[in-house]
Amino acid sequence: MSPAETGAAVPAMSVYDAIRMRRDVRAEFTGERIGEEQLTRILQAGHNAPSVGNTQPWDFVVVQDPGTLDTFADHVAGCRRRFADSLPPERRATFDPIKIEGVRESGTGIVVTYDASRGGTHILGRHTVEDTGVFSAVLAIQNIWLAAVAEGVGVGWVSFYDEAFLTELVGVPAPIRPIAWLCVGPVSQFQQTPDLVRFGWREGRPLSEAVHRETF
Numbered sequence: 001m002s003p004a005e006t007g008a009a010v011p012a013m014s015v016y017d018a019i020r021m022r023r024d025v026r027a028e029f030t031g032e033r034i035g036e037e038q039l040t041r042i043l044q045a046g047h048n049a050p051s052v053g054n055t056q057p058w059d060f061v062v063v064q065d066p067g068t069l070d071t072f073a074d075h076v077a078g079c080r081r082r083f084a085d086s087l088p089p090e091r092r093a094t095f096d097p098i099k100i101e102g103v104r105e106s107g108t109g110i111v112v113t114y115d116a117s118r119g120g121t122h123i124l125g126r127h128t129v130e131d132t133g134v135f136s137a138v139l140a141i142q143n144i145w146l147a148a149v150a151e152g153v154g155v156g157w158v159s160f161y162d163e164a165f166l167t168e169l170v171g172v173p174a175p176i177r178p179i180a181w182l183c184v185g186p187v188s189q190f191q192q193t194p195d196l197v198r199f200g201w202r203e204g205r206p207l208s209e210a211v212h213r214e215t216f
């Protein structure tokens with residue numbers, strides 16, 4: 001097994017600290033590119049995620065070609081403009097200063113894909129809840145996100161894109177779908193407060209509002 005697989009040389013941080021420090025990063029990428037060993041450890045963490053029927057329905061497309069990053073960033077900018085144009089004036093004024101991606105500055109994109117066909121037709125546990133396949137791929141993303149924090153590396157999830165565009169851009173074959181573009185790179189700092197809160201877009205809510213007992 002490789003060091004990434006065994007966990008040797010992996011930085012130690014309490015899982016609670018990683019969860020507390022994790023941020024969606026847009027503006028704090030330093031512009032340096034993540035090293036290969038770090039990248040492999042982070043991808044290995046993603047690959048260690050639980051998955052329905054042990055299907056491991058994810059793949060990871062690592063994108064570092066500056067031309068591809070530029071093309072995707074331009075596409076995302078168009079999607080951002082369309083969203084901004086759809087907003088009423090007051091919300092638009094709040095949204096305008098919010099950065100929603102660091103595609104170029106991060107230096108690395110990880111496109112996470114979902115393959116519903118992996119594992120054949122009898123997926124243990126997905127026969128009742130189809131979404132468990134996508135849930136599994138999203139768990140890989142969360143592992144990547146938290147492992148990156150332990151490495152001092154930032155992750156920003158970008159969903160301002162047309163799926164068909166991204167499918168074509170990174171050559172994802174049907175029936176596999178891209179489900180996320182993750183901007184991944186070294187950061188100067190992790191903000192303590194989420195950007196959407198700092199910029200007044202939307203507050204979080206306390207745990208007490210999310211917890212229900214016995215019935216919803």
Ligand SMILES: Cc1cc2nc3c(=O)[nH]c(=O)nc-3n(C[C@H](O)[C@H](O)[C@H](O)COP(=O)(O)O)c2cc1C
Nearest residue numbers: 022023024026099100101157158159160194195196
């Ligand atoms: C499925 C998903 C899609 C997201 N898409 C975007 C996005 O396109 N652009 C962006 O700036 N943040 C995106 N985010 C990040 C959220 O805005 C962020 O997680 C939330 O505001 C809470 O902030 P925090 O992650 O720093 O705690 C996305 C997050 C998730 C889970």
